[in-house]
Amino acid sequence: MVRIFIDPGHGGNDPGAVANGLEEKNITLDLSLRLQALLEADANVEVQLSRNDDSDVGLSARAQLANDFGADYFVSIHVNAGGGTGFESFIYTSAPTETATYQTTVHQAIMQEIDVTDRGEKAANFAVLRETIMPAILTENMFIDTASDAERLTDDAFLQSIALGHARGIAEIFGLTI
Ligand SMILES: [Zn+2]
Numbered sequence: 001m002v003r004i005f006i007d008p009g010h011g012g013n014d015p016g017a018v019a020n021g022l023e024e025k026n027i028t029l030d031l032s033l034r035l036q037a038l039l040e041a042d043a044n045v046e047v048q049l050s051r052n053d054d055s056d057v058g059l060s061a062r063a064q065l066a067n068d069f070g071a072d073y074f075v076s077i078h079v080n081a082g083g084g085t086g087f088e089s090f091i092y093t094s095a096p097t098e099t100a101t102y103q104t105t106v107h108q109a110i111m112q113e114i115d116v117t118d119r120g121e122k123a124a125n126f127a128v129l130r131e132t133i134m135p136a137i138l139t140e141n142m143f144i145d146t147a148s149d150a151e152r153l154t155d156d157a158f159l160q161s162i163a164l165g166h167a168r169g170i171a172e173i174f175g176l177t178i
Contacts, residue, residue, distance in 0.1 A: 002174045003046045004039055005071035007128060008032035009078035012056030017081030020150035024079045025054065027153055031077050031141065034163035042176040063131035073102065073170060074136035076128050079153065080143045086117025090138040092129035099135040102173050106137055109169030113161045116142065116152075139166065 008028040010016030016024025029051070036047045048069045050062040057065075066074045080088070089107045091099050100121075107121050119140075129136045141162050142149040152158045171178045 001044055001046050002042075002176065003048070003069055003071045003073075004170060004174075005048050005050070005066040005069055005074045005132075005134075006032045006035055007050040007062050007066070007074065007076035009076060011051050011054055014056065017079060017144045019081065019145035020147055022079075022144050022150055022153060024081070024144055027079050027141075027144070027159075028077045029054070030159060031163050031166075034160060035075070035077070035166050038163055038167035038178055039170060039176065041178045042171070045174075045176060059127040060131055063128050066136075067131075067133050071132075071134050072174065074128070074132045074134055075106075075166060075170070076126075076136070076138040077166075078138060078140050080140040081145045082143070083145065084119070084143050085146050085149050086119045087111065087114065087142065088119035088122055088140045090122050090124045090126060090129065090140070092136065093123045093125050095123065095129070095135075099137075102135050103137050105172050106139075106166060106169030109172060110139065110162065110165030113165035113168065114158070116149075
């Protein structure tokens with residue numbers, strides 16, 4: 001059994017970034033539920049989400065849930081803000097080599113599914129990356145405050161492509177059939 005923990009960023013009283021009539025928390029949950037469905041096509045996969053609805057979950061609680069679940073991989077899904085366009089991914093600043101290898105696999109799989117600017121594979125001292133004990137990645141999917149990016153985030157086919165990219169990368173790492 002391969003255990004994948006999916007963390008939809010923000011939720012409840014924390015909407016995340018808000019712009020162009022969109023709230024980050026809703027997009028991250030949408031993408032997470034799509035990813036869950038794609039991964040569960042393989043009967044050997046068990047998925048747990050940090051939230052299944054619009055609820056508040058603290059950052060440390062998210063990491064603890066994943067640790068308690070015994071996750072093989074942790075995927076935190078976010079939408080960027082602050083001006084820019086495209087996709088980027090993060091691992092913890094002092095992550096082991098395996099985590100960096102997984103990042104490359106997932107990052108490239110996503111870039112193969114969506115025709116957007118590649119902002120690169122990055123590292124940051126984010127709580128959910130620091131406090132999880134398994135390999136972990138955080139993805140920043142387009143910019144909610146860039147009108148052209150926001151427009152794409154309302155497109156069902158585009159959202160599915162983002163989720164499919166995540167799923168294909170994870171499937172490659174763990175030998176899943178999705
Ligand atoms: Zn976020």
